[in-house]
Amino acid sequence: MMTEKEIALKLKPCPFCGSKEIKTELYHGDIKLSCMRCNIFILNPKPWYDWNTRPIEDFIRLELSAARAERDNNRALANGLEDERDRLREALRAKNLKSEI
Numbered sequence: 001m002m003t004e005k006e007i008a009l010k011l012k013p014c015p016f017c018g019s020k021e022i023k024t025e026l027y028h029g030d031i032k033l034s035c036m037r038c039n040i041f042i043l044n045p046k047p048w049y050d051w052n053t054r055p056i057e058d059f060i061r062l063e064l065s066a067a068r069a070e071r072d073n074n075r076a077l078a079n080g081l082e083d084e085r086d087r088l089r090e091a092l093r094a095k096n097l098k099s100e101i
């Protein structure tokens with residue numbers, strides 16, 4: 001079982017206002033987590049798990065990661081094409097042909 005301090009240290013900021021000031025307290029036998037800035041709260045047997053569950057953010061991070069990988073791949077392809085274009089231009093110049101590439 002995690003201590004209250006350990007739980008508090010692992011809590012993500014408030015999903016609504018971004019505040020890191022999250023109050024943990026016992027409330028009628030359950031644990032209650034409250035944002036000290038905007039006062040939203042969660043109350044159930046696993047509040048820290050639910051508080052830290054961010055399915056939309058996790059999905060967006062996954063999509064962003066995939067988009068960045070695709071961007072990096074496209075940059076590598078573009079660099080390869082530019083190198084090939086430069087090589088072809090140089091070959092054309094060497095043959096005294098006009099480059100229209």
Ligand SMILES: [Zn+2]
Nearest residue numbers: 014017035038
């Ligand atoms: Zn808040």
